[in-house]
Amino acid sequence: MDIIPAIDLIGGQCVRLTEGDFTQQTTYHTDPVEVAKQFEGLGLSRLHLVDLDGARAKQPVNLLVLERIASQTKLHIDYGGGLQSSEAVRQAFNAGAKQITAGSIAVREPVTVEAWLKEYGADRIIIGADFKNNHIAINAWADQSELTLETFLASFAEKGGKTFICTDVSKDGKLQGSSIEVYQRLLEQFPTLQFIASGGVTTIEEVRQLREAGLHGSIIGKAIYEGTISLEDLSKEVI
Template identity: 30%
Template sequence: MFIIPAVDIKNGKCVQLVQGIPGTEQVVIENPEIVAKDWENKGASILHVINLDGAFGNKSKNLEVVEKILDTVSIPVQLGGGIRTVQDAMDLLDIGVEKVILGTMAVENPETVEELSNKYGSNRILVALDSKDSKVVIKGWMEKTEKNASELGVSLQKKGAGGILFTNVDVEGMMSGFDMDPLLELLNAVDIPVIYSGGVTSLMDIENLSKTKTFGVVIGSALYKGKIDFIDALKYQKIL
């Protein structure tokens, strides 16, 4: 299981939001590329970057910051936020993003997953299944669908998704721990790697995740607020 630090970008800065709600910034750090390099220096094998402005509708914002991060680190970067078209995804894959994270687009138009998977390989295509009140939400977590993560996970796997980023929005940024049941249900439903995000607050949370088939865990607020020491977390990293 990979321990994956999050670098969320808003207005050109590294931030952490509560439940993804704009205006709830609890951490604001200048120069995200320096933050990214620091995680690499500490031993990160993968970096999780989200263009929050893109997720909320301004896809062009922060692209310069993304390019700086790609130029600064040598580890793979998985990136999401504001990828609304196949061309958006292609542009990012072509500049060196290792994996694109497709959320709204994948849920609303699954054929785009198939198209990108056929062109770039399924291993470079992640789909984001963000769960709120047991239903997948899209459009910056503002719109609820009628399906749960397991249902969508199975259908998108058939379309060529190479992995799933599963986020429990109910606990995202809340520093309150999380319920393992929705994740276990998804893990049992699909055969592709699942990365978990949301509410990871302690080393015990990481240890519990490491006992499952979870491929990786994204950690944000707990790292930036010092609740979890990244070096200690790496002790639970098992690279398959």
Template identity: 35%
Template sequence: MLLLPAIDLMAGQVVRLKQGRVTEKTVYSGDPAEVARQWETIGGDWLHLVDLDAAFEGSSRNLASVRAICQAVTIPCELGGGMRSKTSIRAALDAGVSRIVLGTRASESLEFVRDMCLAFGDNRIAISIDAYNGLVATNGWTHRTDQHASDLALAVQKAGASTIIYTDITTDGMLQGPNFRGLSLLLSLLSCQLIASGGISSVADLQRLNAMPRLHGSIIGKALYDGHIKGDLRSVLSPRES
């Protein structure tokens, strides 16, 4: 199982939001590149970057920070947030990221998913599905739909997506454990790579995720920043790694 430390960017700072609420923001650093180096040093396989300004407002103010992060580390980076056009995707790839994460736009248009996978390669496009009580949420989690996350996952897989990131909003930033039931359901339905996000609070959570057959990776956020998970990340996993 791959480990993907998260770096959420807002106005050039590294922040964390509780359940996606800007009113509950914690600023951790004004030096995103240094944070990136730290997460690489402790064993991150990828970095999961999120441009929160772009997610909420539709336009990025953090590409300079993204570029600095990509230049500071040797592990690959993926970027989500505001990736709603071919132009924004190309700009992010030019900044050095290895994979783009499509969220809101993917839920709006399967044709867009298909076109971007064809244009850039399915290995450079991941689909983020954010869910609240099993239903898809979009636009930086501010809009909740009546579409089931599992239905969207199957649809984007059919459209060509080879990687899906599933975030349970109710667990994100709460340090109460991931939604294992939701992940198990998706793993039973999908053949593409699935990455878990939200709720990881401890080494025990990581070990339980690592034991789930076919789970491709896990994104770790608040548990790292608040010190609930420390030291060499690779050392906490059993031999199923990767």
């Protein structure tokens, strides 16, 4: 299982939100490049980079930060936030992203994301499946759609999607544990898909449970910054 530390960006700085709420923001570090180098120095090879400014602006805002991290580390970066057009996706790849995450646009414009899957391949396009109470969350997590998580996943599996970041919005940033039961159910229902757990991962024991359950990856954010998971312990989990 891939261990994937997260950096969320606002104003070029590392922040974390609670339940995606911009009014519940904590700033942890002023230089995300130094944080990324620290991750790499401990043997971690992946990075989940989220442009929260871009998500609000509906276009990438922190591409320079992406470019700096990509040029100063060898981390495999997946980038999301504000990717609402084919041009924005091209900009992200040109700035050094190895993968991009298609979030709300996958709900609003599935045909567009299907075209990206065909153009770049399923290995480079991750589908973001943000959910709450088993329904897909939209509009920066403020609203809950009528689309169920399973229906959404099945639809994109038919379109060629392979890898999905499944974020439980109700748990994100709360350090109260992840939705491992949901992930176990999804793995049983969709055995050919790759699922990356996101939201609420709090302890190193949880990381091990997610690996044992068969998750493709686990994104870890606030637990690192708050110290409930040490970077040293996390580095020992890297295979």
